Structure formats: structure tokens, C-alpha cells
Amino acid sequence: MTAPYIVIEGMDGSGKTTQAKLLIDFLKNHKFKVYHNIEPSQSPIGKHIQQMIKSTASRPETTALAFALDRMLSYDQNLKYAKEKYDYIIADRSYLSSLAYQPLQGCRYDWIKELNRYVEKPDIVFLLDIPPEEFTKRRGKTKVIFENEDFQRKLRHSYLSLKENLPLDIIILDGTKPKYEIHERIRELTVKL
Ligand code: TYD
Numbered sequence: 001m002t003a004p005y006i007v008i009e010g011m012d013g014s015g016k017t018t019q020a021k022l023l024i025d026f027l028k029n030h031k032f033k034v035y036h037n038i039e040p041s042q043s044p045i046g047k048h049i050q051q052m053i054k055s056t057a058s059r060p061e062t063t064a065l066a067f068a069l070d071r072m073l074s075y076d077q078n079l080k081y082a083k084e085k086y087d088y089i090i091a092d093r094s095y096l097s098s099l100a101y102q103p104l105q106g107c108r109y110d111w112i113k114e115l116n117r118y119v120e121k122p123d124i125v126f127l128l129d130i131p132p133e134e135f136t137k138r139r140g141k142t143k144v145i146f147e148n149e150d151f152q153r154k155l156r157h158s159y160l161s162l163k164e165n166l167p168l169d170i171i172i173l174d175g176t177k178p179k180y181e182i183h184e185r186i187r188e189l190t191v192k193l
Contacts, residue, residue, distance in 0.1 A: 007122040043073065064107050094122055094125070096159075099158075100155055122168060123169070124190070130156075132150075
């Protein structure tokens with residue numbers, strides 16, 4: 001049996017990293033082997049992407065290609081093996097981020113879908129949903145071009161419509177709830193996989 005691929009998705013500042021950490025700690029405390037996958041990755045391409053999204057110099061299509069390539073390479077070089085060797089894969093972001101963000105930059109949704117046709121598909125997605133005003137409250141120093149309330153408002157719609165459009169198990173969770181309450185729901189569904 002291969003490890004379930006569990007994805008935590010959501011807007012900037014929705015609490016993905018906190019929830020991934022709580023879930024990983026919980027599973028490790030129960031002696032499971034857990035692989036943490038983060039997108040964009042720490043590879044040279046992932047690091048290049050971090051630069052690309054700091055300004056509007058790159059065309060959105062170039063950014064979309066870079067995200068898809070980073071994802072495909074990470075799978076070939078790490079995730080494919082991790083699925084065999086670990087009990088759980090916990091991922092901070094996935095191709096759903098590309099489907100939610102890049103169309104808002106002007107890329108065609110169907111083209112993004114096609115680009116990501118061969119990426120690994122999640123067994124379950126936890127989508128942390130927060131109102132855009134909450135993003136503004138939580139936001140620290142702005143790092144990337146997506147971090148403004150107007151973009152985050154559109155992004156929220158983009159994410160919520162993925163639940164209707166993708167044949168995936170997408171669980172929407174209220175990201176404004178206390179973090180341990182959210183964690184309990186995530187872990188309850190994770191251990192059932
Ligand atoms: P990062 O600082 O790693 O943010 P986070 O901790 O919120 O994941 O920056 C990643 C940014 O890139 C984030 O704003 C979401 C965006 N992104 C895309 O636009 N498309 C994608 O496919 C992915 C994976 C991320």
C-alpha cells in the first residue's frame with residue numbers, strides 16, 4: 001500500500017503551515033513515518049519561483065510552467081519514493097494552488113488543468129477558508145505579488161469553485177476557528193484514510 005497523499009490548501013495566511021505541523025506532530029507521536037512536501041520546493045526551480053513571484057516581471061504563463069515543472073520534478077525525485085517508504089505524505093499546497101491562483105493572473109483555467117494533467121492527485125484536500133478581511137488582519141510583511149485583499153477575495157471564490165469542479169475529496173474548513181478545533185477535524189479524517 002502506498003502512503004496517502006494529504007494536501008492542506010488555502011489562501012495566504014489561512015493557517016496551512018500551522019495545521020500541517022500539528023498533523024505531522026500528531027502522526028509522528030503515534031510512530032508513523034511522515035513526509036512533509038512543500039510547494040514551491042527547496043530545489044533551484046522552487047527557489048527561482050520564490051523570486052519570480054516577488055514582481056510582475058515574469059509572464060503569468062511562465063510562472064505557471066515553473067510551478068508545474070517544480071511539482072513534476074519533486075514527484076520524480078522525492079515524492080514517488082516517499083509514497084513507498086512513508087506512512088503519510090502531508091503537503092503544504094499542491095496543483096490546486098495553480099488552479100486557484102494562476103487563472104487570476106490571466107492564465108486560462110483549462111490550460112492550467114492540462115499542464116497539471118500528470119501530477120499526483122491528492123487522496124484528500126483540507127481547504128482552509130478565511131474571509132479576505134481576515135487575511136488583511138493576519139498578514140505580516142508583504143512578500144509576494146498575491147498578498148493584497150482584492151486578490152485574496154477573488155482567490156477565495158477560485159478555491160471554493162474547485163470543490164464543484166474537481167473530482168476530489170475536498171473538505172472545506174473554517175480557518176477562523178481555533179487551531180486545535182481545526183486540527184481535530186483534520187486528524188479525525190486523516191486516520192480514517
Ligand atoms: P510562499 O511564501 O511559499 O507562501 P505560502 O507559505 O503561503 O505557501 O509563496 C508561495 C506563493 O505562491 C503563495 O502566495 C501561493 C503561490 N502559488 C501559486 O501561485 N501557484 C502554485 O501552484 C503554488 C504552489 C503557489
